[in-house]
Amino acid sequence: MNYDASWERAITARNIPGIQNKLTSGRIAVAGLGGLGSNVAVMLARIGVGNLLLVDFDRVELSNLNRQYYDTTHLGQLKTDALKSQLDKINPFVRTETRAVKITPDNAADVFRGWPIVCEAFDRAEYKAILVNALLEQGGTRIVAVSGLAGYDSSNAIQTRRVFDNLYVCGDFKPPPREGIGLMAPRVSVCAGHQANMAVRLLLGIGEA
Amino acid sequence: MTVNGQPAALREAVSLGEFLRDHGYDTQRVAVERNGSIVPRKDYETQTLSDADRLEIVCFVGGG
Numbered sequence: 492m493n494y495d496a497s498w499e500r501a502i503t504a505r506n507i508p509g510i511q512n513k514l515t516s517g518r519i520a521v522a523g524l525g526g527l528g529s530n531v532a533v534m535l536a537r538i539g540v541g542n543l544l545l546v547d548f549d550r551v552e553l554s555n556l557n558r559q560y561y562d563t564t565h566l567g568q569l570k571t572d573a574l575k576s577q578l579d580k581i582n583p584f585v586r587t588e589t590r591a592v593k594i595t596p597d598n599a600a601d602v603f604r605g606w607p608i609v610c611e612a613f614d615r616a617e618y619k620a621i622l623v624n625a626l627l628e629q630g631g632t633r634i635v636a637v638s639g640l641a642g643y644d645s646s647n648a649i650q651t652r653r654v655f656d657n658l659y660v661c662g663d664f665k666p667p668p669r670e671g672i673g674l675m676a677p678r679v680s681v682c683a684g685h686q687a688n689m690a691v692r693l694l695l696g697i698g699e700a
Numbered sequence: 701m702t703v704n705g706q707p708a709a710l711r712e713a714v715s716l717g718e719f720l721r722d723h724g725y726d727t728q729r730v731a732v733e734r735n736g737s738i739v740p741r742k743d744y745e746t747q748t749l750s751d752a753d754r755l756e757i758v759c760f761v762g763g764g
Contacts, residue, residue, distance in 0.1 A: 523764055525764045526764055527764045528764070596741070612764050613764050614762060614763065614764035615762050615764075616726075616728075616729040616760040616761055616762040617728050617729060619729070619760040619762075619764075620728060620729050620730060620731060620760050623731045623758075623760075624731050624738070624740075624741050627731060627738040628738055628740050628741075636760070637763075637764060638758070638759070638760045638761045639761040639763065640763050640764075641761075641763045654756065654758050655731070655733050655738070655756060655758070656736075658731065658758065660758060662761070664761075665761060674763050674764075679763075679764075
């Protein structure tokens with residue numbers, strides 16, 4: 492199907508007026524396409540953030556479907572491919588790049604070069620720390636990371652905090668003993684919303700205390 | 701010394717890595733700013749803390 496420019500305007504017609512140019516020219520990378528990252532990318536595509544980088548090496552499996560933006564037709568597909576196909580259907584005017592690679596201390600700076608805002612959306616704490624440290628050591632990137640979103644504690648316990656100059660963290664900040672408690676769509680989505688909104692605020696030049 | 705905005709006692713000159721382990725942190729799951737600058741992970745064992753330091757420690761919890 493061919494979409495003309497009137498579609499692009501219509502898709503974002505209900506956004507806040509006056510900011511669309513910044514959103515359309517914006518560049519946001521999403522590292523990890525699980526419960527956080529897949530939902531963050533969908534929200535950013537819906538409001539017309541014009542350039543997204545999707546990074547994940549994993550494939551869609553059944554245990555993802557309780558919280559991630561995939562369905563049974565995506566089982567076995569690379570998450571990068573499955574999510575790109577979802578975004579293309581939601582907002583075909585978003586330019587989506589994909590990298591199906593595992594992030595290491597050695598490749599992180601290279602993969603995210605040219606992406607000034609990175610949403611850290613990995614599942615395992617060790618990989619969160621690898622990415623955040625590599626990007627902060629490299630400099631020039633603002634990171635919106637997540638720490639703590641498991642279970643069904645109060646939604647109000649999830650916060651967005653600026654912890655370093657270039658590092659924002661969303662989550663309930665509960666200590667490690669909670670690890671292993673299940674992850675479920677409602678609270679994961681609350682946290683993904685925090686993360687996506689913080690990324691948008693950074694794109695618009697707004698910080699957070 | 702100040703750690704995450706709170707006063708903390710530094711009993712002896714220890715490396716950042718030792719300090720983190722002594723306080724229950726897994727060094728594979730943290731990011732640390734010392735006096736406003738990120739500490740490269742490769743320097744955790746070689747940077748010796750002093751009583752004048754300000755540390756900000758972020759500890760990541762899994763789930764995504």
